[in-house]
Amino acid sequence: MLKVWLYGYCTGTVSSRRVARATYEDVAFRYLSADQHPTFTPLARFRLRNLANLDRLFLEVLRLCQEAGLVGMTRVALDGTKVKANASKHKAMSHGKMLEKEQQLDEELRCSIREFLRKGVEIDAEEDRLFGKENNPYLHELPEGWKTKKERLEKIRAARKRLEEREKEKAKAAGKEGAPINPKAQINFTDPDSRIMPDGANRGSFVQAYNCQAMVDETAQIIVAAEVTQEPNDKHQMVPMTNATIRNTEMIPRELDADAGYFGEEAIREVEGRSIDVYCPPDNGRATERGSAPRGRPPNDETFVERMRRKVRSENGKAHYGHRKYVVEPVFGQIKQGRGL
Incomplete structure (x- = not known):
């Protein structure tokens, strides 16, 4: 198999x-x-x-690629892409909306029950007339919608409980235990692990998805590390992806190229501390491509952002950073458009 x-x-x-x-x-x-x-x-x-075994198989294939000379680790490029979940974003509901919907359904359910009881009294009177007070040959069915409302209410309450547990764990991990739950925090009924994220391919739109990360080696476009995250942006992914790359290949890349979504002083300094030359602009692609580096010697009070901007916008920096587009982006094109994943 x-x-x-x-x-x-x-x-x-x-x-x-x-x-x-x-x-x-x-x-x-x-x-x-x-x-x-x-x-x-x-x-x-x-x-x-065999999910765990498939992970190990990925590492075995990667080692074979290394032995065949397909992984050089001279330059790697990091990028992320949104992979749609098998769920609609319209099946997601926020914590505040859940509380509101619970109250609405609870009231509707109470009204349905009252209506059911009222109709029961009327039916009893009619059956007494038809069959006699001592004869009751059948039970009347529940009115349409009664069970549906009850099931929806139970489903929303269960989803709200999962959402509250998830948000409490996040608050505890962030050292904010006991903080109130954000009314805008959402959960999807179909796929609770997925998140609503900005769609990078269509600005201004959102998708129910996962954020998939890939570190790709330049030599033959071999993926040397891959992860799936629920974070909507890439800001905190540079360090864990670098760690995964070193762990998988047992090699340290000489150069790492990443777009502005990964820019963060702390993360870049940590990666540079491993003797990796990082090219990660603080500005978006157009500003980096069209901008020019300031002439002259760097000032003594130059900030980290200014230093990286100068580095990437220099002629040498543009030549290095320009490799990112044809190293990692074609891989996502092959996976998503070519294979339909």
Whole structure:
């Protein structure tokens, strides 16, 4: 099953049901499955049980690439992309809206119950007339909508409880235990782990997604580290991705290129402390590409932001930073557009 799943991910077929169908319809899948046709259930179970092993497989493939000379670690580029969750952003609800909706549904449920009881009295009187006071051959069904409202109320309350637990854990980790829950904090009913994030491809729009990070080596565009995060921006990802790169390859890259979304003085200083030459502009791409470095010697009171801006906008800096676009961005294009993931 492993080779079937590997081929599935390479071709953008990641649904266990689609893979099961492909073992009948696709020659490559049929060959890899030895003309066996497992149903989607064992395929899904195999993947779920072997997620940790698949992580180790990624490292084994990476080591093979290193041995083949496909990973040089002279220059790596870091970037992130939003991968849509299998959930609609319209299925998300904020904590404040949940409280409001709970009150509304609770009142509607009370009204439904009162209406149900009132109708019950009327029905009893009618049945007494039809069947006699001692004869009751059936029970009247609940009115339409009564159970629906109750189920929705229970679902919202359960989601609110998960949201409150999540926000309390975040507050505790940030040293703000006991802080009130932000009324705008949201949770998605379909995929609670996903978050509403700005869509980088369409400015001003938002998607229900995950923020996927990739560190790519320049030599042959091999991904040397990959992570998935719930953070909507990339600001805090440079250090953990650098750590993952060094851990996976057991090598320290000479140069790291990242866009302005990763800029942070503390993070860059920490990475530079490992003898890595970082090119990460404090300004967006257009300002960096069109701007020019100040002439003359750097002033003694130059700030860290000014120093990095001067470095990236210099002719040498532009030449280095310009590599980022064709190192990491094509990888995301191959994954998302080429393979449909």
